[in-house]
Amino acid sequence: MRADIALIGYGHVARRFERMLDEQREALAQDHGLSCDLVATATRHGCVAGGEPCADAFEAIRYVAGSPADLRVVIELTTLNVIDGEPAISHIRSAIDAGCHVITANKGPVAFAYQSLRDAAEKAGVSFLFEGTVMDGVPVFSLVRETMPGVRIAGFEGVINTTTNHILASMERGLGFDEALAQMQADGIAESDASLDVDGWDAAAKTAVLANALMDARMTPLDVERTGISEADRKAVHDARERGNHMKLVASARRAMGGGISARVALRELPATHLLGGLDGGANALILQTDLLDRVAVCELSGDLTQTAYAVFADLVTISRRVRKSR
Ligand SMILES: NC(=O)c1ccc[n+]([C@@H]2O[C@H](COP(=O)([O-])OP(=O)(O)OC[C@H]3O[C@@H](n4cnc5c(N)ncnc54)[C@H](OP(=O)(O)O)[C@@H]3O)[C@@H](O)[C@H]2O)c1
Numbered sequence: 001m002r003a004d005i006a007l008i009g010y011g012h013v014a015r016r017f018e019r020m021l022d023e024q025r026e027a028l029a030q031d032h033g034l035s036c037d038l039v040a041t042a043t044r045h046g047c048v049a050g051g052e053p054c055a056d057a058f059e060a061i062r063y064v065a066g067s068p069a070d071l072r073v074v075i076e077l078t079t080l081n082v083i084d085g086e087p088a089i090s091h092i093r094s095a096i097d098a099g100c101h102v103i104t105a106n107k108g109p110v111a112f113a114y115q116s117l118r119d120a121a122e123k124a125g126v127s128f129l130f131e132g133t134v135m136d137g138v139p140v141f142s143l144v145r146e147t148m149p150g151v152r153i154a155g156f157e158g159v160i161n162t163t164t165n166h167i168l169a170s171m172e173r174g175l176g177f178d179e180a181l182a183q184m185q186a187d188g189i190a191e192s193d194a195s196l197d198v199d200g201w202d203a204a205a206k207t208a209v210l211a212n213a214l215m216d217a218r219m220t221p222l223d224v225e226r227t228g229i230s231e232a233d234r235k236a237v238h239d240a241r242e243r244g245n246h247m248k249l250v251a252s253a254r255r256a257m258g259g260g261i262s263a264r265v266a267l268r269e270l271p272a273t274h275l276l277g278g279l280d281g282g283a284n285a286l287i288l289q290t291d292l293l294d295r296v297a298v299c300e301l302s303g304d305l306t307q308t309a310y311a312v313f314a315d316l317v318t319i320s321r322r323v324r325k326s327r
Contacts, residue, residue, distance in 0.1 A: 001033055001320055004069035006040035006049075006100075008057045008091050009078035012188040013105055013132070014041070016309035017075070024313065034320045040064050057091050065098035071323060075312060076104040080191060082201040082221050085112030096120045096128065103315040105132030105308055107205040112220050114212035127319045130213075132311030134160055134206045135284050138300040141213055142318065144288070151290045153214040155254030158286035159276050160206045162303055163190045163197035164229050164249045169281025172241055177231040188305055200228035200249065203265040207251040214288070215253065217261040224251075225264035233267060240269045246277045254289070275299075 007014045021028075021036050028034045040049040042057035049063035057078075064072050074095035076088050085108035092109050095102050096117065104110070109117060110130045121128035134140050144153065159165050163184045170180035181198065184190040196202050204224040211217035229249055237247045248270055253263035270277030275297055279285055285299040300307070 001035075001070040001324065003034060003036045003071035003073055003316070003320065004039045004064050004067040005036055005073045005075060005316075006042070006060050006064040006095075007038060008042045008060065008074060008076045008088075009106070010041045010043045011077065011079075011192075012305055013308050013312070014075070014077045016305040017077075017312045020306070020309045020313050028317075032317055032320055033324075034317070036316070037069070039067060057087070058094055061091065061095050061098060061100065065095070065100050071320060072098075072100045073316065073319065074100045074102050076102060076106050076109065077312075078106060079193075080106060080196060080202065080205060081108045082111075082196060082205055085109050085220075089113045089117070092117055092128070093120065096124050096126055099124060099126060101127045101319045102129070103127075103132075103312050103319070104130050105312060107133045107202070107209050110212060111205045111208035114209070115216075115218060127315075127322060129315035129318060130209070131315050132308050133209050135286060135298065135300045136303045136307035137310035137314060138284075138298055138303075138307070139314075140210070140286060140298055142314070143298065144214055148290070148293065148296075151292050153288055153290055155252065155289040156210055156214070156286055157250055157252035157276065157289075158210075158284070159248050159279055160251050160284050160286060161197055161200075161203040161249060162282065162284060163194070164200075164203070165279065165284070166281040167198070167229060168233075168237060168247055168249065171234050171237045172246070177229075177234070189303075198228050198230065200226040200265045203249060203251045204263075207253055207263045207265060210251075210286075211253045211261055211263050215255065215261055217253070217263070219261065219263060223263065225262075225266070227266050229267060236267070236269075243269075245269045245271050248276050248279070250276060
């Protein structure tokens with residue numbers, strides 16, 4: 001099976017994914033019968049489709065949509081927009097309408113338009129997958145979708161923003177806020193606009209993604225009660241350590257008795273014996289509260305671009321399996 005791919009957004013994640021496709025070329029062919037070609041890329045400073053310059057992301061999407069390949073896949077990896085999720089939502093909508101499968105690691109579209117994009121994809125008979133939006137390549141959405149049939153998610157709590165977790169852990173060791181943040185930017189882990197991480201927006205967007213996709217909430221990041229972290233939290237971090245505890249930026253959501261869902265991102269003091277309290281700076285964890293499995297936890301002990309690129313890769317394999325099965 002041959003897949004033609006358009007990368008909309010060609011930054012850190014997209015480039016790592018492109019290298020991974022190359023590294024895994026033989027395994028993809030042998031294990032999944034899949035061969036992939038990157039036929040279009042789009043950025044703000046230039047777009048290419050079929051080796052020729054093109055006008056914009058939408059033209060790149062139309063190009064891949066017109067390909068005769070078995071799979072036409074648009075991978076949306078533009079910058080997170082926490083105000084309204086655009087232009088990623090429009091990119092994804094036009095890809096779905098043109099009959100392309102869509103993969104994204106961009107939280108914006110799932111945080112702002114999950115239900116309508118999911119419904120449009122279902123109607124068009126294509127997949128819309130977004131494993132990389134939360135906890136990189138560690139399975140969260142595929143875990144629930146593929147392995148927990150009938151289970152209802154009643155709520156969750158997690159440490160799901162690596163940048164703030166790393167800064168808090170560095171502050172415990174006496175490092176300054178700015179120094180720790182600079183390290184995360186140098187590693188390409190922090191969002192290009194770092195205020196998205198430190199002001200809690202990234203965590204709020206992930207909270208909305210989790211609540212929308214796992215709990216059928218209809219919320220946006222603007223509905224999530226949110227606090228961030230700053231140099232001013234250094235004293236609280238230090239005082240918590242004196243008590244043997246850790247300060248963590250915790251994202252959570254729960255279904256209230258009446259059925260409504262409330263969600264927040266807040267700095268919490270947790271004992272070291274708590275799964276979230278004991279996490280290292282580079283780790284993330286999510287605890288799902290369920291009806292039939294009680295509490296289920298997923299941990300990512302360390303993460304980098306490879307793990308995020310892997311999420312996109314895994315979604316691509318999932319799409320190829322689905323298409324093969326439906327034939
Ligand atoms: N980095 C991570 O570890 C990580 C982890 C999980 C999820 N994510 C998510 O994955 C996405 C990509 O992250 P990244 O680190 O690769 O970001 P990045 O390095 O900042 O790259 C973003 C890319 O998007 C392009 N872009 C922005 N607006 C665009 C527009 N309107 N039309 C076309 N292209 C546009 C940029 O083009 P220009 O260069 O021309 O501006 C750039 O190529 C983000 O949504 C991020 O939240 C990232």
